[in-house]
Amino acid sequence: MPTPVDTVLANGLRVIAVRRPSTPMVELRMALPCAGDTHARAAAAEVLVTTLLRDSPDGGEQLHSELARQGISLHASRSARWLDVSGSAPGQALRPLLDALTRALVSSSCGEGGMAQIRMRMQRQISVIRSQPHVIAQEALFAHCYGEVPGLQDVPLAADVARVTVAAVQELHRTVVRPRGAVLVVVGDLDPERAVADVASATAEWEDAGDPPPGPELPALRAGIALVSRPGAVQSQVKLTRHVVPRADDRFPAVSLAALTFGGYFSSRLVTNIREEKGLAYRTDTGFQDHLNRLALAVDADTATDVTAEAFGEIAAELERLVDTPPLPAEIDAAREYTIGMAMLALTSQAGFASSVLTAVTLGHEPERVTRFPQMLRDVTTDEVADAARAFFRPDTFSGVVVGDAERIEPGLRALLGDRLVARRAV
Numbered sequence: 001m002p003t004p005v006d007t008v009l010a011n012g013l014r015v016i017a018v019r020r021p022s023t024p025m026v027e028l029r030m031a032l033p034c035a036g037d038t039h040a041r042a043a044a045a046e047v048l049v050t051t052l053l054r055d056s057p058d059g060g061e062q063l064h065s066e067l068a069r070q071g072i073s074l075h076a077s078r079s080a081r082w083l084d085v086s087g088s089a090p091g092q093a094l095r096p097l098l099d100a101l102t103r104a105l106v107s108s109s110c111g112e113g114g115m116a117q118i119r120m121r122m123q124r125q126i127s128v129i130r131s132q133p134h135v136i137a138q139e140a141l142f143a144h145c146y147g148e149v150p151g152l153q154d155v156p157l158a159a160d161v162a163r164v165t166v167a168a169v170q171e172l173h174r175t176v177v178r179p180r181g182a183v184l185v186v187v188g189d190l191d192p193e194r195a196v197a198d199v200a201s202a203t204a205e206w207e208d209a210g211d212p213p214p215g216p217e218l219p220a221l222r223a224g225i226a227l228v229s230r231p232g233a234v235q236s237q238v239k240l241t242r243h244v245v246p247r248a249d250d251r252f253p254a255v256s257l258a259a260l261t262f263g264g265y266f267s268s269r270l271v272t273n274i275r276e277e278k279g280l281a282y283r284t285d286t287g288f289q290d291h292l293n294r295l296a297l298a299v300d301a302d303t304a305t306d307v308t309a310e311a312f313g314e315i316a317a318e319l320e321r322l323v324d325t326p327p328l329p330a331e332i333d334a335a336r337e338y339t340i341g342m343a344m345l346a347l348t349s350q351a352g353f354a355s356s357v358l359t360a361v362t363l364g365h366e367p368e369r370v371t372r373f374p375q376m377l378r379d380v381t382t383d384e385v386a387d388a389a390r391a392f393f394r395p396d397t398f399s400g401v402v403v404g405d406a407e408r409i410e411p412g413l414r415a416l417l418g419d420r421l422v423a424r425r426a427v
Contacts, residue, residue, distance in 0.1 A: 029185045067097075
């Protein structure tokens with residue numbers, strides 16, 4: 001890990017600068033807290049992201065053509081918890097990149113010009129996205145596990161977007177786009193001290209507006225498996241989840257390796273069983289998701305309607321086997337080398353390094369976590385992985401949903417789950 005310059009400016013912005021001169025470029029990554037507590041706020045945040053980097057309130061191009069000629073790019077996106085900005089530029093163009101970013105941060109560029117077209121285009125896009133099976137299943141999972149929590153919503157509702165006003169976006173800009181609580185990472189062919197000074201100078205007019213408002217609280221996880229009906233569906237989506245320890249917990253590296261050996265990569269037990277050997281799943285995966293302030297272990301599978309119950313039974317059986325027969329040293333070593341290799345591969349480019357540092361920091365770690373975590377994985381023992389499997393992988397501790405043609409899949413699921421199949425609802 002190159003020694004970073006990590007400081008908080010007078011306006012509250014945290015800046016992390018790292019020298020990685022592999023190419024004569026600089027990469028910029030920024031995150032601003034953006035968790036909301038209403039569907040209207042999620043919709044306004046989506047419009048805010050779309051208009052954040054426009055040239056003018058009247059609907060100009062997203063990027064100044066002058067910046068494009070200098071090889072500078074800027075892009076904005078959002079998740080349920082963060083508003084993200086990414087950018088890149090030749091090393092000598094860092095200051096123009098920062099100046100362009102600051103113009104977007106200081107004042108809203110959302111105006112009446114083009115707003116109707118923006119809303120119409122976004123509604124069409126959202127309708128397509130929200131019709132995708134994996135999006136339907138994810139929202140069904142949140143609804144079953146937590147009830148109505150708009151702060152978990154990655155994709156807003158089209159009807160809510162249609163009601164977004166310019167005034168709502170401008171107000172959200174004032175409350176969300178503030179320096180305190182935001183993180184800016186700059187990586188590349190640069191002098192870190194000079195880069196921080198450039199950031200401080202460029203963002204001097206971005207004034208401290210106080211701490212960002214607290215995000216919504218996550219309700220307790222509801223138990224049981226919900227059946228969500230999609231009449232006529234030829235595939236079913238199985239999604240299981242449970243809360244685990246935070247990433248900062250000493251047990252997390254062991255939990256991570258247990259998840260990998262169970263179903264987190266191509267040689268894992270679950271993939272080998274239900275995909276490669278039995279052909280019961282088109283896709284299956286195991287990993288971690290951030291549900292607001294809680295970390296969740298997620299097990300997903302896409303199956304054909306006719307084998308949904310059989311696939312669910314095999315997932316539950318593999319979970320039970322992981323508890324009763326913990327991973328062998330050879331399994332753990334294979335998973336360990338795979339994830340270390342993937343982590344180190346992500347750090348080889350300036351863009352990957354910048355993204356990894358920002359992810360680590362927004363998850364509550366220090367920048368050095370990106371290079372320290374592989375060593376933490378190497379230090380995990382076989383017994384620690386076995387303890388993690390017993391503590392967090394018992395099948396009856398998972399909540400979840402099965403989304404599919406309920407008329408065809410309910411009898412088999414009912415026979416497997418009995419009273420644990422707690423609800424049947426329509427999409």
